[in-house]
Amino acid sequence: MRLSLLLLLLLLLPGPPPAPGMEDAAFPHLGESSQPPPRACPLRCSCPRADTVDCNGLDLQVFPDNITRAAQHLSLQNNQLQELPYNELSRLSSLRTLNLHNNLISSEGLPDEAFESLTQLQHIYVAHNKLSVAPQFLPRSLRVADLAANQVTEIFPLTFGEKPALRSVYLHNNQLSNAGLPPDAFHGSEAVVILSLSSNRLSYVPPSLPPSLERLHLQNNLISKVPRGALSRQIHLRELYLQHNQLTDSGLDATTFSKLHHLEYLDLSHNRLASVPAGLPRTLAVLHLGRNRIRGVEAARLRGARGLRYLLLQHNQLGATGLPAGALRPLRGLHTLHLYGNGLDRVPLALPRRLRALVLPHNHVTTLGARDLAGTPGLAELNLAYNRLVSARVHRRAFRPLRALRSLDLAGNLLTRLPGGLPGGLHTLRLQRNQLRALEPEPLAGLDQLRELSLAHNRLRVGDIGPGTWHELQALQVLDLGHNELSFVPPDLPEALEELHLQGNRISHVGPEAFLSTPRLRALFLRANRLHMTSIAPDAFLGLLHLSVVDTAGNPEQVLVRLPPTTPRQPWAGSPRARRSPAV
Template sequence: MPKGQGYGACQTKRWLILLLLLLWLGPPVAPGMEDAAFPHLGESSQPLPRDCPPRCSCPRVDTVDCDGLDLQVFPDNITRATQHLSLQNNQLQELPYNELSRLSGLRTLNLHNNLISSEGLPDEAFESLTQLQHIYVAHNKLSVAPQFLPHSLRVADLAANQVTEIFPLTFGEKPALRSVYLHNNQLSNGGLPLDAFRGSEAIATLSLSSNRLSYLPPSLPASLERLHLQNNLISKVPRGALSRQTQLRELYLQHNRLTDSGLDTTTFSKLCSLEYLDLSHNQLEEVPAGLPRTLAVLHLGRNRIRRVEGARLQGAQGLRYLLLQHNKLGGTGLPPGALQSLQRLHTLHLYGNGLERVPLALPRRLRALVLPYNQVAALGARDLASTRGLTELNLAYNCLASARVHRRAFRPLRALRSLDLAGNQLTQLPARLPSSLHALRLQRNQLRVLEPEPLAGLDQLQELSLAHNRLRVGDIGPGTWHELQALKVLDLSHNELSFVPPDLPEALEELHLQGNRIGYVGPEAFASTPRLRALFLRANRLHMMSIAPEALLGLPHLRVVDTTGNPEQVLVRLPPTAPRQPRAGGP
């Protein structure tokens, strides 16, 4: 046999053998499907489903995810084994009864953010969903709630619809139900039956906020822990409406129409677990009576309270946060000792009232006293003596003048870390400031001079704001910055500085000099601040060559130089080690 013929015959035989082998093994596996076609032996995860609706994902045999596909029709080919079905963020207007009812094993149904109306959500469909635990139909177009939801339900979210009515078996007779969300609907008291939650004594969270309720609904579940009723039209809490809610910890009633006559001494007295009560943005003229001793936070801001009677607070001995901002407390609105029974009080907010002095005889454990936007015009030597443990004192935007701030006014506050005196009428720094200060804010006063003495001993100060005053470089005494060894942020913006003040603190990282009269930055301007990271020089009088080439070269950490709003675009030469970022500049 010729050599070529023998070679061809051998090749033919090899191809025949390979073909027979492939036929015996079956068709080749597509790339990326090896694990699906041949699952690993001993693998514990559930196998992927063979059928999945078009464009949806089915990560497990019991899960179908069709989120955000702009679907207008309920997808077909959903396997009966599905337990978790998500159809949120689509364009569905209705759910077909026959498709939904056959998914009897469904546990989670997510229909959030569709166009489903009450007519498109058949009640009969839920009768076969005996395993359903979570239903999410928020942000749809429901006008009434489903008349029947499964007995097995645990979480029901019908928020942000147009619901005007719910029915006894919508949420009633659900022993496992824990959370109900009905906020942002159009529910009035007439649309909420008396037996709406009968037989559902495990509900812990109920949200009825942003509806049209005119009084607090009666017959609420005794199991409630969180009750949201804010943004309604509630003017009255009927007597006994909260008598059974002994587990309630949070009650939100802000932004309603509550008046003193809409509450009585028993309204809150039975709430023996209550910790948070928000009554802000109502029409109350007095602090409510009968507050429980468990209460930790009481929010009464934006009411019409003119006077705080100590007797109204005696029961709330566990109170830690009392918020009374934006009321009508005048010169006698908070009598001395009115809060003395609140021995655990940590924070007191009183801003936006008409107080003429710091309240006397405040609780000794007070840590934060917030009093901006009042009429406080003087600070005596003993005004703060009862609150030696303060760590935060805010007296911004009052009427304080230097002549009426006693030299020893701040001396008792040895733990003070933050002092805000912005927006007053101070012409000089207060004396004997606590050495514990970390932040001192004196912007928007009338400071004309800075001397070393008031800043002596402030070796922990990290932030100092002197913006919007009348300071000139010549008015800053020699050695003023000497003891501020920890200062990282210094704000001297919007003063009358004509050049960068010398001998700034070595630890400085952020320097605000915008809005001054600086026309030139010399080569030694930042010689004392090698750690500077951010420099703000916008809205001064700088021109293209106003910053000496050497001025910034000794600042290896400098990352931001802002020179916008000057007469010309300013040439900025960053240090060689600094990353090359766009330089702020321009007229």
């Protein structure tokens, strides 16, 4: 009894006082954890860090409350917000990034006063909203501003002006005219390197653009003129995009581009120019003049642009005299020349000797002489597709000087036989859509590096393919004989063949010996022939362990296809192992 009373007294006596600073740990409140409480985060949003609030894609119609004042990065993109409450936004004075992309915010719903307290804001994204005018004031700390894809008609002096840290401004896909862009729109913002004003309603290049610009997008406007001196201060400009405008020769002068001493890329395509602009800078590497009205190219206009590497003149009005001999001679380093869709009747003479790619399809070229290509021995790609070449006018030595040639495209001409003297280093040869009636081994002799050969849409029959035709093509991997007049699979195909196109022929039977010479075959196309259910021999594909695609659609009957069994080392590419039995 005495022992029980003693224990009770000990339990009722107060214990020793807690150590300093440990009161809460020693005596936690009822129902509370000893851990610190979790950070507040708006309902349905996520807060992966103490300074980040992500409310992306929640279909919010109201600005979320309970956003911590410590937030530096706030994402509200892909919602349905129509306005931002001033009192909620202005208290977030620590914000550095504000993402409002893809909402329904109007100019009335974006109060200018709200930005006055956002003195640390560096990135603002308001693209794809319903702004009709830009905010009249944005913080001085701004670095990136994206107001693209709105309905903006007016910019104010302090929208982007007086922003010494501003680097990138995106205003494309709006409704800006020159009247809506004040002359001092970028005054005091001397660090802007990217400015996008494409797809607006500008009628001339705005003056007083930031002198620090390196990339300027003005495409898809109504620009018909570059005022004199409009680009004279942009000496750091590297890329200038003026395509899809209404520029004519009178809208440019000899000084328009002459002071752009760092310009590398100039796009003037889809305009109304009748000649190559004058005063091109020496630094220019890419000049895009496609889809204009250029009738002739003068060497004098290109002398300043001696560093040019890529010249694009497709879809102009260059006729028989449009590119006279030596017109491109000043461009000693020219790598690629695009002349697609003009009216040239022959390969231009005296092309730059270092030219690597000549793209000349859809012209009127009828003849290739023995010396026409001798001045460009370094050509690696030659495209003469869809011209008017006939075999009788292609000299047997026309291609012989092109020892570096790797790709030759002669599709869509009027050739009745393979050209002779083809370079031995060819990798790709395209001869589809001609009038070839026969194949002989001689023109293909020595093409032991050829990997792809297209002979589709000709008039070839198996009996017109001479014995030994495929013997030299030991590296051939892709052969297209589609849409000819073949009645069966040609014999003795190259051993390296991996892809064989035979669609659109007259093949009615595939025998067991058809693919004995092509053990590496992976894909076979036999659609739209004359095959019936049992036209393919049961053992036709025996030994083709790599075969994974056999296309027999579009034949008179559904065709029974027996693919070879798989082995652990050679599974079918893209085919489930369960389909080892005959497949239809």
